[in-house]
Amino acid sequence: MSTKNVSRSIWRKVQKMPSVEGVFGINKPTGLSSAQVLRDCQKVFHDSKLFAPHLRDMKAQLLRDNHNQRQRRKVKDPKVKIGHGGTLDPLATGILIAGIGTGTKSLQDFLLCTKTYEAVVLFGTGTDSYDRLGKVLTHAPTEHITKEMVEKALDQFRGKFMQLPPLFSALKMNGKPLYEYARENKPIPRDIERRPVEVEELEMLEWMEPGTHNHKPPTDEAGHAEINLAKLVWKQESILPPKSPESEKVAKENFEDKKRKMSENQDELVQERPKSKRKTDAVKTESDPDAEPVMSGGLPEPVASTEVAAKVPDATVESVEAAPESPKSLGPPAARIRMTVTSGFYVRSLCHDLGVAVGSAALMAELERTRQGQFSVGNDNVLEYDDLSKGEEVWAPKLESMIKAWENKTEATKAEAGAEAKSEAPVKEEVSGDAVKMEDAQAKFTEAAEQLAEEVKSEGESPSKVFEAAA
Known part of the structure; x- marks a missing residue:
């Protein structure tokens, strides 16, 4: 001080x-x-x-x-x-x-020091800032994402690895923050370097299925200039470490399964509607042998709602009421995760990279630093x-x-450090004194041994026999 x-x-x-x-x-x-x-x-x-x-x-x-x-x-x-x-x-x-x-x-x-965060990851949308305040760069499917898939993907982000900071960050390049390059739509002078980070703890606290939460993706779409700038930095293929053959196989199976389910859903949307003798008929009977397929949800001829409800067969009404709402209309899934990380870690980057890891996109919808x-x-x-x-x-x-309380803790820490230094000082002096005494004793012993050897040699006896007799 x-x-x-x-x-x-x-x-x-x-x-x-x-x-x-x-x-x-x-x-x-x-x-x-x-x-x-x-x-x-x-x-x-x-x-x-x-x-x-x-x-x-x-x-x-x-x-x-x-x-x-x-x-x-x-x-x-x-x-x-x-x-x-x-x-x-x-x-x-x-x-x-x-x-x-x-x-x-x-x-x-x-x-x-280490910090603990709780974040909400919203899947299906990627932005230039990696959070919900940014402009939308990409939309990605989410129907294939499951809780188990996300939990498995989290394994890639535990421990030590190299992280690519987001373009919208406080990091500087040539004395200028990266976010200023982004806002001015100017190219960055060089590639953004990855930084060593460590995730000491990472867990999923809550899995939120589509339609069970209030987190909404942003709607402000990015322009061509912003997209082109992001392409220079946002290279999804190089964000994550190389995938193992097993993970690639699982991703391929999920994709094929998704294609099959989408095909089945489209087939289920086709219903048969009886052919009308007159173009003005609003409702046809289901028993007409010349019925034509029509996409469910197609707009019928304008009629009173009560009339339609009265003439539509019961089976058709039941099928419409029982039809589940598509996952896309319910919105994307989300997950609440908690992590303890070291200095320089970007939670936004983890949320973004997690979306890539599950074959989609993601952004950070919420963030709370619970401990520092x-x-x-x-x-x-x-x-x-x-x-x-x-x-x-x-x-x-x-x-x-x-x-x-801060002052008391600071004074206690200083007092403890001073006590440790004081307790170590006499030990060092004592050890140093013992070492000097040992060296003196060894020197005196060597001198006495050499003198004895000379005396024995002058008397014509073997020095080894003399030492053996003394022992």
Whole structure:
């Protein structure tokens, strides 16, 4: 800790000022960027009584520093220094680590820690951003996708592998974020490099059949320029590791089975309708031997609905009522998955790649970061974003308690590290002293042995016999 920070810490203790510098978590809502959440915190903190002494202290320090400079400048009112330990997409919710003042120096540690996410994967549609906020690039069939197929495909994403980040990401190329190339429809200077990632835990929490959930695919279709740009980056054939012969065989069997079922469904849609003697007849009898096949759902001649219901045979009515709704009309299936991953992992990429792995497409419909380091949703060290709008009497005691807990843990960690270093020091000195004593003893023994050998040799006796006799 620098001299400036030490003096500020001592001053706070003398004045009995509450400490507001440290690290805490905030539960980010959907629809807001990480930067916007921090700006909201900064504004609320700046206008509060809790941070007033801290801001006065900061301004006094700025005035002292300005007084010692040759060219003095006008000192502006300081703002609360705040940063985050890992961004979250606007779509995502959950843990956002925030650091205040000297706490920002500890944020780097949270970029390297493991994180736990829960995501909803929606199959059948692929977008340029790999989530439901992007523009649609592709539509793919989903009738063949089953819960067992998805669970088996998840095996490909456990452990260590190389992941291709999405085009819409915060990664930079030649100093420019990738998403800016995408928004400006400009080609990227070079291929996006894969990054080593690790998935420590991955499981399916819930399987949602078509029609059992409210997740809908986006409808905003991408233009030609966006599709052409995506083709340069989005190469599905190279996203996943090579498939095994067994998985290729299963995929082929699923495709053939799907074709057979589609053919059977089309045959079932053909029904026989009796031929009419007059073109104005709206309903024909089923016993007409000259009946012609007609596609179910075809529009009949305009007649009253009650008349049609009265004249249609009972069997036909039953078949229409019993006809199951097609999977396509029910919407795509979805799955809720939970994963614990290392730094630099993109959940959107996993959702996209999972769709490719099951012979379809997929996007991320929901995302929640439930844990980052020692901060978890619902814990005492995580502030709810909604508390900021409930007044200082609500959020201030909670934040003060969180900062105090962070300080206590930091001091305990430093004390433990100091105790370990202190306990190791005497051991090293003792070991070093024993080594010196051993070397001295060996040197004296060697010197005595050489002297004895010379004496024995001068007397004409064999040194080996003398040592044997001594033994």
